[in-house]
Amino acid sequence: MALPAYDLFDVRSLLSEEERAVQEVVARFTDERVLPIIGECFDQARFPKELVPEIASLGLLGSSLPEEYGCAGLNAVSYGLICQELERGDSGLRSFVSVQSSLCMYPIYAYGSEEQRRQWLPRMAAGEVIGCFGLTEPHGGSDPANMKTHAKKDGGDWVINGSKMWITNGNLADIAIVWAQTDEGIQGFIVEKGMPGFTAQEIKHKMSLRASVTSSLFFDNVRVPEANRLPNVKGLKGPLGCLTQARYGITWGPVGAAIACLDEALNYSKERILFGRPVAATQSAQIKLADMARRITLAQLLVLQLGRLKDAGTMQPQQVSLAKWNNCRMAIDIARECRDLLGGAGITTEHVAIRHALNLESVITYEGTETVHQLVIGRELTGINAF
Numbered sequence: 001m002a003l004p005a006y007d008l009f010d011v012r013s014l015l016s017e018e019e020r021a022v023q024e025v026v027a028r029f030t031d032e033r034v035l036p037i038i039g040e041c042f043d044q045a046r047f048p049k050e051l052v053p054e055i056a057s058l059g060l061l062g063s064s065l066p067e068e069y070g071c072a073g074l075n076a077v078s079y080g081l082i083c084q085e086l087e088r089g090d091s092g093l094r095s096f097v098s099v100q101s102s103l104c105m106y107p108i109y110a111y112g113s114e115e116q117r118r119q120w121l122p123r124m125a126a127g128e129v130i131g132c133f134g135l136t137e138p139h140g141g142s143d144p145a146n147m148k149t150h151a152k153k154d155g156g157d158w159v160i161n162g163s164k165m166w167i168t169n170g171n172l173a174d175i176a177i178v179w180a181q182t183d184e185g186i187q188g189f190i191v192e193k194g195m196p197g198f199t200a201q202e203i204k205h206k207m208s209l210r211a212s213v214t215s216s217l218f219f220d221n222v223r224v225p226e227a228n229r230l231p232n233v234k235g236l237k238g239p240l241g242c243l244t245q246a247r248y249g250i251t252w253g254p255v256g257a258a259i260a261c262l263d264e265a266l267n268y269s270k271e272r273i274l275f276g277r278p279v280a281a282t283q284s285a286q287i288k289l290a291d292m293a294r295r296i297t298l299a300q301l302l303v304l305q306l307g308r309l310k311d312a313g314t315m316q317p318q319q320v321s322l323a324k325w326n327n328c329r330m331a332i333d334i335a336r337e338c339r340d341l342l343g344g345a346g347i348t349t350e351h352v353a354i355r356h357a358l359n360l361e362s363v364i365t366y367e368g369t370e371t372v373h374q375l376v377i378g379r380e381l382t383g384i385n386a387f
């Protein structure tokens, strides 16, 4: 019996019925709604905002948060599968869902007041309110402790000054979760679109994540009421705690991107006849394809175990670092190798490999660069901080 090419170890059999159902629904959405338009969106540098209501109606926004806030209350493995299937379409769509779910809804849920949860989460789950997450600053994203953006208490308000850079959803967003230095350490604020002094400017000329909005945010004496401060966290562990959630989803996403590339390269190399035989009949192509399937299989098993640990409440940030490093590296290498197997045809967005390869340049950089995650593991092994 032939093994399914993209699931050589039958990882699917390890999923629950509910997890399989979630994967099927999102896979169908990607096949029917994303793949027909996404190449053109990438060409046009356009985020397909028209898909947001459907993404919301499928329960994909804040999917792990409780139903009492209008969310789906799914487990971590289901969230991972959502990320995997969306990123099989495009990293930009997965980014949109990661930011909304893990970087905006999660901090409101985990660090916000009950009023803030009730005010924002149901509308964010419904896609009526879009969020962005402002941590990175122009002088260096890897070292967020060196934060210049600050908030000063003034009567019952806070006054925020500074800037953020490379912010996904920035120009789309109705609210921004903004991290700022205060006299009591780093704190998070919900900054609303239209607050005087708050502006967003889209970053143009990107060659990666072109179907996603990326912006700079500027804060010029932005007055934010105390009611918009996230009351239940202080210090860098606030934003880093959100990053652990988002990075977890990102460990799954590139598995989808890699599967999309392998699928395309397999089909192409079986049909492409050179020197009187299909490219897929050559030993070198088969070794390349087999090696891709091997790496995808290892990545699938890695994220499933990570998800099981998360659902058991025992997942550690260092484990997320290892998986983010491994799976981004796996996917970007596979995307580039698939691009090569397609020859010249591989350089246009008629085929998916180049788009995924270019997108993965961002995915391997954001949420902690590959080097940052390697140094996290190095520190774990040696006990020595090399940052």
Ligand code: TGC
Pocket: 094, 095, 096, 098, 099, 133, 135, 136, 141, 142, 143, 144, 145, 168, 235, 236, 237, 238, 240, 241, 242, 243, 244, 246, 317, 366, 367, 368, 369, 372, 376, 387
């Ligand atoms: P350190 O100063 O030792 O720790 C500060 C506090 O934070 C705690 N902590 C964590 N908590 C949860 N999750 C984690 N991953 C955590 N890492 C640290 C830590 O226990 C401590 O707590 P406490 O109670 O003692 O105060 O910080 P560190 O030395 O561990 O951090 C250094 C480093 C380099 C790892 C960290 O600064 C880092 O991760 N830098 C990279 C920054 C980054 O990833 N930025 C991402 C911005 S957002 C983004 O890219 C969104 S893209 C989204 C998309 O479009 O999909």
Ligand code: FAD
Pocket: 099, 132, 133, 134, 135, 136, 137, 138, 139, 140, 141, 142, 143, 165, 166, 167, 168, 169, 209, 214, 362, 365, 366, 367, 368, 369, 370, 371, 372, 386, 387
């Ligand atoms: P730098 O930190 O300047 O790093 C430059 C180089 O130095 C890298 O190669 C890095 O690995 C290396 N380096 C860093 N530290 C060390 C060290 N100790 N030793 C050796 N080498 C080191 N941020 C947000 O806050 N919100 C968002 O929504 C968001 N979305 C993004 C979307 C896109 C498309 C992109 C590209 C980025 C996004 N980011 C976002 C920012 C992202 O998190 C940062 O780009 C990332 O953290 C790296 O920061 P940097 O770009 O300033 O690079």
